[in-house]
Amino acid sequence: MGRTPKGRAVMEVGADGVALITLINPPVNSLSFDVLNSLKESYEEALRRDDVKAIVITGANGKFSGGFDITAFGGIQAGGEVSKPGFVSVEILTDTVEAARKPSVAAIDGLALGGGLEVAMGCHARISTPNAQLGLPELQLGIIPGFGGTQRLPRLVGLSKALEMMLMSKPVKGVDAHSLGLVDAVVAPDQLVKTARQWALDILECRRPWVYSLYKTDKLEPLGEAREILKFARTQAQKQAPNLTHPLVCIDVIEAGIVSGPVAGLWKEAEAFQELLRSDICKSLVHIFFAQRGTTKVPGITDLGLVPRRINKVAILGGGLMGSGIATALILSNYPVILKEVNEKFLQAGIGRVRANLQSRVKKGAMTQEKFEKTFSLLKGVLDYESFKDVDMVIEAVIENVSLKQQIFADLEKFCPPHCILASNTSTIDLNLIGEKTRSHDRIVGAHFFSPAHVMPLLEIVRTQRTSPQVIVDLLDIGKKIKKTPVVVGNCTGFAVNRMFFPYTQAALLLVEHGADVYQIDRAITKFGMPMGPFRLVDLVGFGVAIATGGQFVQNFPERTYKSMIIPIMQEDKRAGETTRKGFYVYDDKRKASPDPELKKYVEKARGISGVAIDPKLMKLSDKDIVEMIFFPVVNEACRVYAEGIAVKAADLDIAGVMGMGFPPYRFVV
Numbered sequence: 001m002g003r004t005p006k007g008r009a010v011m012e013v014g015a016d017g018v019a020l021i022t023l024i025n026p027p028v029n030s031l032s033f034d035v036l037n038s039l040k041e042s043y044e045e046a047l048r049r050d051d052v053k054a055i056v057i058t059g060a061n062g063k064f065s066g067g068f069d070i071t072a073f074g075g076i077q078a079g080g081e082v083s084k085p086g087f088v089s090v091e092i093l094t095d096t097v098e099a100a101r102k103p104s105v106a107a108i109d110g111l112a113l114g115g116g117l118e119v120a121m122g123c124h125a126r127i128s129t130p131n132a133q134l135g136l137p138e139l140q141l142g143i144i145p146g147f148g149g150t151q152r153l154p155r156l157v158g159l160s161k162a163l164e165m166m167l168m169s170k171p172v173k174g175v176d177a178h179s180l181g182l183v184d185a186v187v188a189p190d191q192l193v194k195t196a197r198q199w200a201l202d203i204l205e206c207r208r209p210w211v212y213s214l215y216k217t218d219k220l221e222p223l224g225e226a227r228e229i230l231k232f233a234r235t236q237a238q239k240q241a242p243n244l245t246h247p248l249v250c251i252d253v254i255e256a257g258i259v260s261g262p263v264a265g266l267w268k269e270a271e272a273f274q275e276l277l278r279s280d281i282c283k284s285l286v287h288i289f290f291a292q293r294g295t296t297k298v299p300g301i302t303d304l305g306l307v308p309r310r311i312n313k314v315a316i317l318g319g320g321l322m323g324s325g326i327a328t329a330l331i332l333s334n335y336p337v338i339l340k341e342v343n344e345k346f347l348q349a350g351i352g353r354v355r356a357n358l359q360s361r362v363k364k365g366a367m368t369q370e371k372f373e374k375t376f377s378l379l380k381g382v383l384d385y386e387s388f389k390d391v392d393m394v395i396e397a398v399i400e401n402v403s404l405k406q407q408i409f410a411d412l413e414k415f416c417p418p419h420c421i422l423a424s425n426t427s428t429i430d431l432n433l434i435g436e437k438t439r440s441h442d443r444i445v446g447a448h449f450f451s452p453a454h455v456m457p458l459l460e461i462v463r464t465q466r467t468s469p470q471v472i473v474d475l476l477d478i479g480k481k482i483k484k485t486p487v488v489v490g491n492c493t494g495f496a497v498n499r500m501f502f503p504y505t506q507a508a509l510l511l512v513e514h515g516a517d518v519y520q521i522d523r524a525i526t527k528f529g530m531p532m533g534p535f536r537l538v539d540l541v542g543f544g545v546a547i548a549t550g551g552q553f554v555q556n557f558p559e560r561t562y563k564s565m566i567i568p569i570m571q572e573d574k575r576a577g578e579t580t581r582k583g584f585y586v587y588d589d590k591r592k593a594s595p596d597p598e599l600k601k602y603v604e605k606a607r608g609i610s611g612v613a614i615d616p617k618l619m620k621l622s623d624k625d626i627v628e629m630i631f632f633p634v635v636n637e638a639c640r641v642y643a644e645g646i647a648v649k650a651a652d653l654d655i656a657g658v659m660g661m662g663f664p665p666y667r668f669v670v
Contacts, residue, residue, distance in 0.1 A: 006069070007031075009038040011046060017053035018197040019046040028066030029059040031115045035069075039119075040092050047100055054200035055100070057123060058107040058193060059116075064132070067114025070141070070286060088115070088147045090266055093122035098212055103203035107196035108132050109189055113171065118147035121156060121213050124203055126183040127196045128174035134182060135171025141289060142282030142666065144250040146273030148214065151257040151265040155216040156182050159226055163233045163254070167247050181219065184208075214262045223258065230255050243529050244666065246276050284668040288658060291651035296476055298488045298648055301469045308477035309419075309470070315340060315391040317408060319350015319381075322425055323397035325453030328357040331378040332454065333482045338391065339381050347381045354379055357454055385415035393421040393478070395447050400548055402429055409444070410437045421471050423447035427498055428552045431464050431491050441466040445475060448495060449484075450660050451541075458659035459484040464491045487656050490646040493556040494549075496653060497660035499641055502553045502561075503633035504661075505546070508534040509564035511629060513607055515614040516621055518584055519595050524623035525630060529664030534630065536593060539583035543567050543576045560633075566606040573602070 007025025014020065021042045023029040039057075046052045059065050097104060097119070106112070106120035108128040117134050120126050128134065136145045136153060144150060145166065154162035157180040164170055177183045187195045202208040220226065230251055237247040249272050257265020276282055296302065314330055315338040316323050327337045331354070339354070341347035358376055361367040367375070380387070388394065394416060396408055405424065412422050422444050424434055435444040446462025459479045463472055472488060479486030489496040508521050522533025538546045546567055554561045570583065577583035578591060585593035607614070621629070638653050647653045657663040 005034040005038075007035040007038075009035055009042045011042040013046075013049070013052055014197070016197060016201065017051060018200055019049075019052045019055045020193065020197070021046070021055060021057045022060050023057070023065050024060045025069070026061070028063050028111065029061075029116070030066050030069040031119070032069040032072060036088060036092060040096055043096050043100065047102060052102065054102055054197075054204050055104040056107055056193065056196045056200055057104060057119065058196070059110065062189065063110035064106065064108045064112040065116025065119065066111055067116045067137075068147070070289065090270070093119065093148050094214065094263075094266065097122040098124075098214060103200050103210055105196045105200040105203070107192045108134065108174065108183065109192055114138055114145065114149075115147045118145060118149045118152070121152040121182075122148065124210050124212070125199055125208065126177075127185050127187060127192060127199060128177055128183040129189045129192055130173065130175045130186050132174040132177075133171045134174065134177045135169065136166050137169035137171065139166060139247060139250060140169045140285065142244075142246055142279060142285040143276045144246060144253060144269065144273055146269060146277075148266055148269065150250060150253045150269045151262045152213045153182075154254060154258070155219055155262070156180075156213050158219045159221055159229050159254070159258075163229070163251070166250055166254075167233065167237060214266075220258065226258050227255070242527075243664065244281065246279075246281065249276060280669055281666045284666045287651070287668055288654065288665040291649075291655050292485055294649065295485055295487045295652055295655055296480070298472065298476075301472045301488065302476070304469055306470055306473045308474050309392070311335065311392045311421075311474065311478060313338065313391045315388055315394045315416075316397055317394065318397040318399075319346060319353065320397065320399075321353070321451060322449060322453055323395075324350050324353035324357065325451060325455075326395055326397055326425065326449050327354050327379060328454035329449070329482045329484070331375050332358075334375075334378065335482075336378045337380070338387050339379060340385070340388075341381070341383065344383065347383060351379065351381050357452075385411065388412070388415045388420075389417065391416060391420055393423060393474075395423045395425055397425040400426060400429060400545075402433055405429065405434045406437050409435055413438045413440050419443075421445060421474060423475070425449055428494050428549050430493065431462060435464075442468040443471055445471050446491070446495065447475060448497075450497070456659070457483075457485050458497070458656065459486045460495050460497060460656065460660070461486050461488045462491055462495050463488060485655060485659055487652045488648065489652070489656070490644070492641075492644070492646050493552050496641060496647055496656045498549065499646070500634055500638045500653065500657060501661050502550070502557075503637055504630060505534045505538060505550070506553075506562045506564070507630050507633045509566055510562045511618060511621075511626070512566065512603055513564055513610055513612045515616065515618040516626070517619075518599060518603075520621070520623075521626055521630070524626040527623060528627045529667060531662040535584040538567065539577040539585055539587075539593070541577070542579055543571045543583065546577075547571065564606060565609045566602055569605055569609075570602050 009021050009023050011019050011021045023035055025032055025035050046055050104123040106123040106126045108120055109132055111133040112120050113135050117136060136149045138145050174186050178186045203210050233251050241247055253269045253272050256268040313336045316327050317340050319339050319341045327339050330337050339350055341350055358372050362372050394412055398404060424446055425448055427448055431444055431446050435441055445467050448460035450456035450458050461475045476486050494502060512518055518535050522535050525533040554563055575582040578587055581587040586596045587593055641647055642650050658665045
């Protein structure tokens with residue numbers, strides 16, 4: 001029994017003599033090897049046939065192509081199919097498509113990303129719909145464009161714009177692509193194929209230019225100027241991603257094409273592509289790519305055939321940083337929100353935070369004033385439960401106080417309708433404890449956002465043994481609609497992210513009390529790729545939160561926690577972190593952190609209380625030693641979380657670490 005082909009290209013020749021080749025591989029017409037080989041065969045047939053005058057390439061179901069089929073990466077990384085460098089970029093796109101003696105036009109709708117755009121750039125013209133997305137996002141996967149994109153894109157849009165699109169994985173819309181010169185015309189979707197057919201015939205009749213994008217030079221800067229642009233790009237790449245080499249490889253390949261000619265550039269691109277494809281960075285980033293898309297598949301929940309219920313109105317209790325951030329995320333996705341506080345002062349402060357969050361988007365040009373007003377109008381502030389009688393979900397976001405949360409959930413059960421989802425944004429407290437005074441355990445769930453909630457991409461959905469599968473399905477749908485990556489986890493102290501990472505700070509404190517330097521630890525951890533080190537992080541979240549959450553872990557896992565006195569001692573001296581401008585660091589008026597010479601006395605005092613002696617070896621730790629001593633306990637705790645069934649898949653914990661704590665996605669060895 002033969003293998004079922006993964007996608008295909010089909011050809012249909014019209015009465016006008018134009019062959020329409022359609023890429024078919026749902027859902028985004030990705031370019032599997034079957035599709036690419038089928039495209040080559042269709043092209044060769046079209047070139048042989050006397051009744052074919054010109055060719056149009058398009059994609060099925062309103063999508064041109066989402067790019068190379070990433071599921072095939074594993075085969076290539078193992079030295080499998082089409083390991084010959086340059087097969088696609090030279091043999092198919094350059095020698096077959098671009099060199100064809102019959103003109104070809106790409107008809108682009110929906111998206112043309114990665115290899116999809118590279119196929120389109122191999123054609124002699126491109127027609128797009130206004131809102132189509134065109135881009136080369138390959139660097140997000142630890143590789144570079146491998147189908148000729150590094151050579152053709154600079155020749156179509158200019159070097160600076162091409163570098164921006166590739167290095168930042170930044171797509172452009174069809175209308176912008178037209179002004180850049182990436183596409184030749186923009187038309188409505190219902191006119192796309194018709195226009196492309198006529199354009200191809202016009203090229204044949206010399207009414208429009210027959211352009212070989214690989215050999216265009218009018219958009220390229222003179223060599224000296226080009227080298228200055230590339231030099232600047234290298235500097236920026238090294239500054240923004242010092243641990244990554246593939247952005248520099250991309251720049252080198254682009255330069256090779258400018259200096260030695262596009263064909264030499266194609267071969268250098270192909271060789272670099274193959275080498276990067278087998279790198280640990282690529283394997284890590286591809287793993288994260290699939291892991292992120294797999295978080296919404298939860299065995300025993302999403303395979304039951306349940307349909308998400310419509311959530312028309314959401315209430316939030318607490319207008320602090322978390323509550324206001326959650327409210328912002330919801331109204332940005334057009335959910336009407338009721339924000340409840342205990343008094344008018346707190347309520348106005350909460351509403352003010354939401355307003356400021358939206359105004360920040362206006363200042364950055366990400367939102368118009370009209371959109372701001374429309375979005376902000378979705379928020380309503382209240383001081384009682386009167387408006388809760390028709391809400392579909394409530395998210396509690398008050399301080400981490402068990403008795404307060406228990407009282408709130410008992411009240412919610414009285415004032416909310418029976419179908420209403422009762423969610424808590426608690427970061428550590430057991431949900432069974434929170435819902436202890438209610439009878440509605442089937443609709444109690446954790447909806448744990450990360451601060452700032454309207455920015456951070458992760459949503460931990462925490463289920464208890466009694467949480468209804470329907471409630472989980474509803475939360476997964478809400479997470480998707482508010483543009484979060486949801487991860488479903490079980491109920492335990494700290495859930496997934498905070499449970500995994502509580503040793504992160506505790507290991508750092510242990511090292512410091514035994515002689516390691518606070519600032520060397522933070523430097524080593526940020527150099528490794530974390531957004532900030534453990535001590536800078538404690539300053540950011542505040543000592544009050546650090547002590548409260550740390551206490552939960554000491555209480556629940558006494559056998560593997562380290563109870564350092566450094567933070568409590570500093571708190572006694574009115575240091576609370578960034579908010580008081582003094583913590584492990586001191587902060588100026590612009591919140592810029594600087595090392596504090598006074599820190600030494602607090603560390604010495606804590607050592608005296610703990611009875612700890614300085615270990616000379618720990619005073620001479622290498623950065624590698626620090627990274628291992630900080631992260632090995634984190635890895636061990638993640639293994640416990642998985643073994644206990646708190647996470648359904650190990651990959652879910654990887655996503656939780658990346659999106660919840662900023663663990664570098666390129667550091668996974670798979």
